Amino acid sequence: MSFAVPRDDKPDQTFTNRQLEQIVREHAGRLATALVRITGDFATAEDLVQDAVLAALGRWPVEGVPNRPDAWLFTVARNRGLDALRRQNNYRTKLAELQWPVQPAQDDRLSLIFMCCHPALSRPAQIALTLRVVCGLTTAQIARAFLVSEATVAQRITRAKRKITDAGIPYRVPDPSELGARLREVLSVIYLLLNEGYLSTAQRGGSRDLVDDAEWLAAQLHDLMPAEPEVAGLLALIRLHRARANARFDADGNLVLLVHQDRSNWDHEAIAGASRLLQRAAARREPGPYQLQAAIVACHAEAGDWAETDWEQILLLYDMLLHLAPSPLTRLHRSIALRYVAGPEAALAEVEALGESLDRYHLYHATRADLLRATDRADEARAADRRALELTANPAEQAVLRHRLDWGEDGR
């Protein structure tokens, strides 16, 4: 049995790949929740969504995007489902009777997100599941974005789905008593996508922009949980980063450090929007690590130029962040603000205290090199820069460090 695509669904104009991916993403999660509700089985629903996504990415570039992409995806998924569930008559009957749009009795997207980011799943499994079922990425796209093989991603998905079924991981929003911890888990996954996407911008031309997915996920979550200030904080943080993305690389693809960035290339409207979002969240007086990080980035983003930067405010925000979430990495970042408030000697003393925990981290050595240079210890600075160069695999960062070693300039 098969169903025709709705008759009034004439192909639209042509789209770029990126637009196709966005359209798929808009609908994948909703399709997944509808299918879970019908089949009662997450693993089956997930397979059907992936099939529909693959069919769309194969056919839309040739046939055009249907006017109702959600109905198209649903029809494909339903037809596959009727095939796949041939032996399970109860599901087949339910599926066959279904019309799109499925009665939106309740929005299950939150249940879906919380299930994909359940703490009983490993972090890589949480990420792969979320990207595939909530954002509608294909296994191949995930593999390319994380530089792992498709077989690895496919295996992670299979194992995660088996664990969900066998270990009884529920498909629902956690109880209020657990919601805080579980939400932090979801935010960690989104934050990791931001980091991964942010660091790889220069390296992987043409591959999926994970920052895009991170922003979309955070926006969905904010839409579903508008009263959670940390969700708004993370969304603001992502938007503040994106607003300045155009100035991070020059025409030749070289990384441009903040001090040298052309701030007229920043998206000031987006910065203002993100700042308003952050202020509304802060008005709830429940500060958290994401709001504080966003506030720090906002200080930089709102400064007219490097000299105008409000370092005292930034230092204060770092102190609050350290109080909530102590980490050597945050102390390292704080030391940069400390330099402009209390001088390079004070900052250097702070950085030296972090050597034990951050010795393998290139930015520790690069920051130390900056401070050594600022305190007229050029030879030690060069040694620290060389150590930083040994430790980074990121070509854009390597280029900055090489330039500094060649010219001995204060890159900051």
Added chain:
Amino acid sequence: MRYVLLFVETEQFERDFEAMSQADRDRAVGLVYKWMADHADKIRGGRKLQPAATATTVRLDTGSDPVVTDGPFVEGKEVVSGYTEVEVDDLDQVLHMVSTWPGCPVVEIRPILEMPPALP
């Protein structure tokens, strides 16, 4: 769904327990009994085990006769010290239960494999 909670003790936990006064030890044991009573509607059995020093391990994969050795199968700082079987709706309910467990510092949650009914 049914799960088994495997309670795992660490050397540190054992030392701390030994160092307690008898009154504190009684209180600690009392908390465990209270926890068991609070969740009695979900608990389907279980036992506290004798210390790991009483364990005997038999290996059948050595290619020759079974090899019997003294001690638990993994010599480690963490040993299983008891188990409880529970019946709940899903993993989140077990996680919620375990979050207030007042005894040993590690609990492993394992779903029980549902076997089809045995053939006559």
